[in-house]
Amino acid sequence: MYKTASTGVQAERLWSRHVQMSQFGRICDGGVNRQALTREEVDARGQLLGWARERGFRVAVDAIGNLFITRAGREPNLSSIMTGSHLDTQPAAGNFDGAYGVLAGFEVLEALSDLGITTRRSVQTTVWTNEEGVRFAPGLMGSGVFTGSLALTQMLQSRAPDGVSVAEALTGLERILRPGDERLQHVPAPHTYIEAHIEQGPVLEERGVAVGVVTGIQGIRLYEVEVTGEEGHAGTVPVGARKDALRAAVRLSNSLYAEFADPGEETRFTIGRFTVAPGGRSTIPGRVEFSIDLRHPELSVLEIAERKTIDTIDECNGRPCAASVTRVLARKPTYFAPHVIELISAESRRLELPHLHLPSGAGHDAMMLSDACPTGMIFVPCKEGISHSVRESARKEDLAAGARVLANVLQKLAMQ
Numbered sequence: 001m002y003k004t005a006s007t008g009v010q011a012e013r014l015w016s017r018h019v020q021m022s023q024f025g026r027i028c029d030g031g032v033n034r035q036a037l038t039r040e041e042v043d044a045r046g047q048l049l050g051w052a053r054e055r056g057f058r059v060a061v062d063a064i065g066n067l068f069i070t071r072a073g074r075e076p077n078l079s080s081i082m083t084g085s086h087l088d089t090q091p092a093a094g095n096f097d098g099a100y101g102v103l104a105g106f107e108v109l110e111a112l113s114d115l116g117i118t119t120r121r122s123v124q125t126t127v128w129t130n131e132e133g134v135r136f137a138p139g140l141m142g143s144g145v146f147t148g149s150l151a152l153t154q155m156l157q158s159r160a161p162d163g164v165s166v167a168e169a170l171t172g173l174e175r176i177l178r179p180g181d182e183r184l185q186h187v188p189a190p191h192t193y194i195e196a197h198i199e200q201g202p203v204l205e206e207r208g209v210a211v212g213v214v215t216g217i218q219g220i221r222l223y224e225v226e227v228t229g230e231e232g233h234a235g236t237v238p239v240g241a242r243k244d245a246l247r248a249a250v251r252l253s254n255s256l257y258a259e260f261a262d263p264g265e266e267t268r269f270t271i272g273r274f275t276v277a278p279g280g281r282s283t284i285p286g287r288v289e290f291s292i293d294l295r296h297p298e299l300s301v302l303e304i305a306e307r308k309t310i311d312t313i314d315e316c317n318g319r320p321c322a323a324s325v326t327r328v329l330a331r332k333p334t335y336f337a338p339h340v341i342e343l344i345s346a347e348s349r350r351l352e353l354p355h356l357h358l359p360s361g362a363g364h365d366a367m368m369l370s371d372a373c374p375t376g377m378i379f380v381p382c383k384e385g386i387s388h389s390v391r392e393s394a395r396k397e398d399l400a401a402g403a404r405v406l407a408n409v410l411q412k413l414a415m416q
């Protein structure tokens with residue numbers, strides 16, 4: 001008889017694993033601060049590995065510290081079916097961003113074991129290193145190295161503000177590894193990757209829908225703008241003779257805000273950092289630097305938005321301050337594999353769970369994995385769409401529903 005993996009998912013067990021994980025890096029109000037490769041994050045990984053060893057799952061680690069927990073299939077030489085996410089967090093975060101994807105994946109491995117299901121392909125749950133990019137830059141580091149879009153040697157040299165390098169911080173993993181664990185330079189790409197995650201937006205909760213079938217991740221472009229004027233005495237230089245960089249930068253940023261006032265709210269335009277130099281109370285600002293974060297699900301719209309940004313900055317240049325812009329990151333929109341989207345929809349339907357298709361506003365490890373193999377994501381609702389906050393919250397039954405869909409999707413793929 002065909003056993004369905006979702007019947008082995010236990011809502012209580014999945015919830016209690018979240019509660020146990022939330023003890024690592026605990027801060028006020030039930031939140032966590034568990035930045036990549038700190039003692040707290042390494043301990044959280046150690047807890048997970050402890051559970052994995054009790055179950056007899058195989059443990060492997062690669063050169064950037066990604067952990068792979070494997071439940072072997074009947075044909076171990078075939079490429080595996082992979083799920084996972086991250087255990088690192090922002091400095092004042094909740095218990096679900098990242099942790100949910102790891103623990104839902106682990107729940108599926110346990111469900112398969114409890115039901116005695118033998119899959120054709122192996123099923124793996126992965127903990128990606130440094131997704132958040134708080135302590136070490138850039139984020140999505142582990143998944144980026146895994147898929148080859150970030151260079152290992154360069155990433156190992158990335159340093160935290162306190163001077164510790166990724167290479168040095170990785171030695172902390174020795175504490176939680178055992179002699180039987182595999183240490184691999186590189187782990188082969190999976191057959192398919194599916195990541196479960198809280199939505200981090202309000203759509204599912206507002207519509208009372210249990211499952212988000214993620215269609216892709218919007219593209220992102222980051223820029224640095226520099227406006228250069230002339231420093232001078234606040235009391236003596238006549239207004240007409242000034243080259244006030246702040247005044248020019250404020251006018252420029254207002255033009256940009258007006259340009260991107262999008263009634264459909266599809267284009268996300270953010271100025272997140274604004275620095276004024278030299279910063280003396282009685283000195284006319286000589287230089288302003290600010291950042292622009294531009295996001296949209298369509299590449300063509302992003303390109304038009306970039307053109308508008310550059311044109312607006314060019315128009316401001318020399319009137320009277322110099323203004324220039326540098327693009328520091330361009331990540332094209334991610335479109336998840338249509339057959340994976342269809343499989344997640346079909347399994348949600350079979351479980352009679354209300355579901356809808358939606359794009360992801362935030363970046364995820366799945367974005368990197370989509371370079372390497374067919375990829376998809378399952379979203380579950382979170383309270384008021386809040387994340388990256390100690391107020392982040394999700395409901396036990398929603399987490400379990402997402403894990404049931406994940407279980408059946410992974411099972412189907414692992415039988416192929």
Ligand SMILES: [Zn+2]
Pocket residue numbers: 086097098131197364
């Ligand atoms: Zn996340």
